[in-house]
Amino acid sequence: MRTLITGAAGFLGSHLCDAMLSEGHSVVGIGNFSTGSLDNLRHLRSEPCFELIEGDVSRVFDCGHVDYVFHFASPASPEAYTRLGLETLQVGSSGSFNSLKIAKKYGAKYLLASTSECYGDQLEHPQKETYWGNVNPIGPRSVYDETKRFAEALTMAYRRYKHVDTRIVRIFNTYGPRLHMNDGRLISNFVRQALQEEDLTIYGTGEQSRSFCYVTDEIDGIVRLSRPNVNGPMNIGNPSEVTVLECAKLVLRLTDSPSKFRFLPGMEDDPRRRCPDISEATTLLGWRPLVSLEAGLRLSLKYFKDAMVREAAAV
Numbered sequence: 001m002r003t004l005i006t007g008a009a010g011f012l013g014s015h016l017c018d019a020m021l022s023e024g025h026s027v028v029g030i031g032n033f034s035t036g037s038l039d040n041l042r043h044l045r046s047e048p049c050f051e052l053i054e055g056d057v058s059r060v061f062d063c064g065h066v067d068y069v070f071h072f073a074s075p076a077s078p079e080a081y082t083r084l085g086l087e088t089l090q091v092g093s094s095g096s097f098n099s100l101k102i103a104k105k106y107g108a109k110y111l112l113a114s115t116s117e118c119y120g121d122q123l124e125h126p127q128k129e130t131y132w133g134n135v136n137p138i139g140p141r142s143v144y145d146e147t148k149r150f151a152e153a154l155t156m157a158y159r160r161y162k163h164v165d166t167r168i169v170r171i172f173n174t175y176g177p178r179l180h181m182n183d184g185r186l187i188s189n190f191v192r193q194a195l196q197e198e199d200l201t202i203y204g205t206g207e208q209s210r211s212f213c214y215v216t217d218e219i220d221g222i223v224r225l226s227r228p229n230v231n232g233p234m235n236i237g238n239p240s241e242v243t244v245l246e247c248a249k250l251v252l253r254l255t256d257s258p259s260k261f262r263f264l265p266g267m268e269d270d271p272r273r274r275c276p277d278i279s280e281a282t283t284l285l286g287w288r289p290l291v292s293l294e295a296g297l298r299l300s301l302k303y304f305k306d307a308m309v310r311e312a313a314a315v
Contacts (some may be wrong), residue, residue: 001066001067001068002025003020003027003068003070004029004030004063004068004069004070004108005017005028005029005030005070006031006069006070006095007031007036007072007073007074008029008031008036008052008072009033009037009038009040010040010072010076011036011179011180011215012072012076012171012174012215012222013031013036013072015219016070016223017029017044018044019219020223021047025049027050028064029051029053030052030053030063031057032056034084035080035180037178057095057098059094060098061102063102067109068111069099069100069102069103069110070111071099071113071151074147074148075088077180077183078141079183079184080183081143081144082140082141085143088143092151093154096151100158100162100164109226110158110164110165110167111167112151114151114152114168114171114233115170116171116235116274117141117144117148117271118145118148119131119134119135120133120134120136121270125275126239126241126277127274127275128277129232129277129280133149136269139268140268141269152168159231167225168231169225169232169233170233170234170235170236170237170276171218171237172213172274174214175188175215176300176303177299178215178303179300186247187251188304191255191300192308193259194252194259195255195305198259199259200252200259200262201264202245202248202261202264203263203265203266204244204263204267205266206244206245206263207243207244208270208271209241209242209244209272209273209274210242210247210274211239211241211276212242213236213238213289214238214289214293214300216291217289217290218236218289221236221287221289224285224286225281228285234280234281234285235276235278235280236278236281236287237276237289238289238293239276239277239278240289240292240293241273245261247293250297251297254298254301
């Protein structure tokens with residue numbers, strides 16, 4: 001196949017490029033590098049089946065015939081989407097329209113990268129795909145939450161009215177190599193602070209829970225979802241729930257860091273609990289995550305240490 005991946009230079013987008021290429025497909029990646037990095041794709045510079053286009057998918061574009069469209073372009077960390085709020089809304093709306101039009105024009109299959117944030121500060125636990133969510137439509141996180149909910153509605157509309165073969169994946173907290181050290185996500189924050197022997201910042205009491213999925217598991221689930229006639233939405237995440245404080249303690253142990261904790265006021269609309277029900281993925285895709293949080297952090301530490309060295313050398 002010839003596949004189009006928007007947000008190709010991002011954390012998940014770049015890993016998806018690798019997965020598609022490893023299966024023998026050619027890949028056209030597009031992105032404006034607002035939050036992605038060329039470093040994530042540097043290893044593909046001499047890959048003949050990979051083409052990179054610098055462009056904003058919020059504007060009309062056409063890369064020629066493709067067989068599959070993966071729409072992954074979007075700021076995804078709280079730091080990024082609050083800083084780039086209008087751009088986040090635009091890529092989730094106009095960018096989704098434009099990428100769906102490409103799929104329609106060329107008869108391509110389409111997969112939307114959505115998010116567990118569609119559930120908001122959920123009242124159902126764990127979260128099933130049938131749960132409609134508890135989202136503040138005007139809060140600081142709404143630029144991300146609501147644009148993803150809109151993108152899901154648009155994707156389903158193209159399936160119903162334009163007969164585009166679509167899929168939707170709801171991605172839960174994911175981590176691993178190529179996660180930007182300064183993007184404000186919980187694990188990258190904790191690891192960076194621990195390695196620099198700074199206090200680990202914990203917002204609120206630290207009793208709020210998260211479910212962390214290692215990147216290889218996440219990509220495996222997404223690739224499996226792209227194949228069968230299962231349109232979703234489908235949760236792809238790790239159902240092993242831990243508190244923020246438990247995660248912080250594990251990072252300190254694995255890094256052997258003398259850092260302490262610094263508690264700050266809780267963030268507005270921060271979900272109190274987050275854990276996916278993955279029974280659909282297990283039943284329909286035969287998928288479940290294999291990498292534990294401790295094992296995944298151990299696999300990630302070398303990347304984070306190397307990234308800090310490169311960052312220091314660039315100053």
